[in-house]
Amino acid sequence: MKVALVMGTSAGGTGRHVHDLVAGLVTAGHEVVVLAPAGELAQFEIAQTGAATVELSVADRPHPKRDAGAVALLREVCAGADVVHAHGARVGALTALALAGLGVPLVVTLHNASPGGGLAGRVHAVLERVVARRADLVLGVSADIVETQRRLGARRAELAVIAAPPPPEATRDRYAVRHDLGVAPRTLLLVTVARLAPQKDLDLLVDAMAQLLERHDLDVVAVVAGDGPHRERLQARIDALGVPIRLLGQRGDVPDLIAAADAVVSTARWEGQPVGLQEALHSGAAIVATDAGGTGAVLGDAAILVPVGDPTSMARALADVLLHGAVRDDLRSRAIGRAGELPDGEDALEAALTAYDSVL
Structure with missing residues (x-):
């Protein structure tokens, strides 16, 4: 099978997924070409999988001239494929436009939900509609993405x-980790791994900790591994x-931090299939999210789940874990x-192979 995979800019999870998928396809004997920005091709070592690579000039924001060139290149390279698999709303929409009239099946995996209001949210909504109307199959990393695509009319x-x-x-x-952090052996330690950005809603952690300590006399400290705006x-x-x-900043010892924690905490407003929480499961961590x-869907019954944006519920859940x-x-x-x-x-x-077969 000739498979073309398309990827735009990636913060990490999407790129790792594409790398592993490409490696598996090549090992299974399929002919694979990957179209992606030069930075992503290098960062995720796509060429080392044995797949052919083509540099695709796309960015996070619309750029009429550059995007027109990307569509033309996608059309040229993907015309001979048996199936095309694009990752992300932006490159998914561009690929859908490129394949118009060619009869080449298109699968799109959406790795992120809409960023919400503002210009970015409006642009993302347009991209979602293009994907819904033109892709043969849309795969979403969470149930809410799938439901949105169905509502928009996805086949x-x-x-x-x-x-x-x-x-x-x-x-x-x-004990070594706690010593390095300056945390006493008997102090309760909460660990959060997150980018310091709106999606992760770390204000919720601040507010929940304030409420927790108003109600309970606890010797507790929370550390956040990650950086951001x-x-x-x-x-x-x-x-x-x-x-x-x-706030610890970027850390290279996240597994050590998770293993040292009394509980791992996630305060995100939205997640797909969060890698950090999957790592916490493997570590056998007590999780509040x-x-x-x-x-x-990732955690199942292996965590205490609280409503998004609710510091009172988060504080109660943290108290339950820390006190008992x-x-x-x-x-x-x-876990x-x-x-x-x-x-x-x-x-x-x-x-993925089942998905490809279903659209051929």
Whole structure:
């Protein structure tokens, strides 16, 4: 089978998924070409999979001249494919336009929901409509994306199968990690792994911690591994409220942090199939998370889920976990069990091939 895969700019998860999918397809004997920006081709080592690569000039924002060139290139390269698989709303829409009249089946995987209001939200809504109306099959990483595509009139919209990351390996024991962080052995430690950006809603963590400590006399500290545009504003709120939250910046020892935690916390407004929480499952962590996007589908019953944007519910859930060792132990046991149920690379490859066969 001749398969063309198309990818735009990627922050990480999409690129890793495409790399693994391409590697699996090549190993299975399929002829694969990947069209993506030069940076993504290099970052995710696409050429090393054995697939052919074509540099595609696309960016996050519309650019009429550049986008017209991308459509022309997509049409030229993809014309001889048996199936085309695009990843993301923007390149999905451009690919749909490129394939018009060629009769080449198009599968689009949507990895992110709409960013909400404003110009970005309006542009994303247009891209979603183009994908819904022109793709032969749309795969969404969460049920809300699938439902949106069905509402927009997609011929077929189904849940995507994304392989879970390999189990992370901690390199230090929890006491060494806590010592390096300056956290006493008996201090309760919460760990959040997130970009400091609106989607992750770390204000919720700040507000929940403030409520938690108003109601309970706890020796607890939360650390956040990650960086982003909201760092200064978030630090100002932490300082103003005097809550024990430390912004660690980018870290190369996230598995160590997770293994040292009494609980792992996610406050996101939306997630697809969150890699960090899958890693936390593999680590056997007690998890408290917002029921955002595909989070609940990933975690199953192996976490305490709270409504998005609700600091009172988050504070109550954190209190339940931190005050009761039996609750933590139960969640840890459930996490290990749930980790064994997550899809792997073979599952993702099989699902992709089934999707391709269904549109041929």
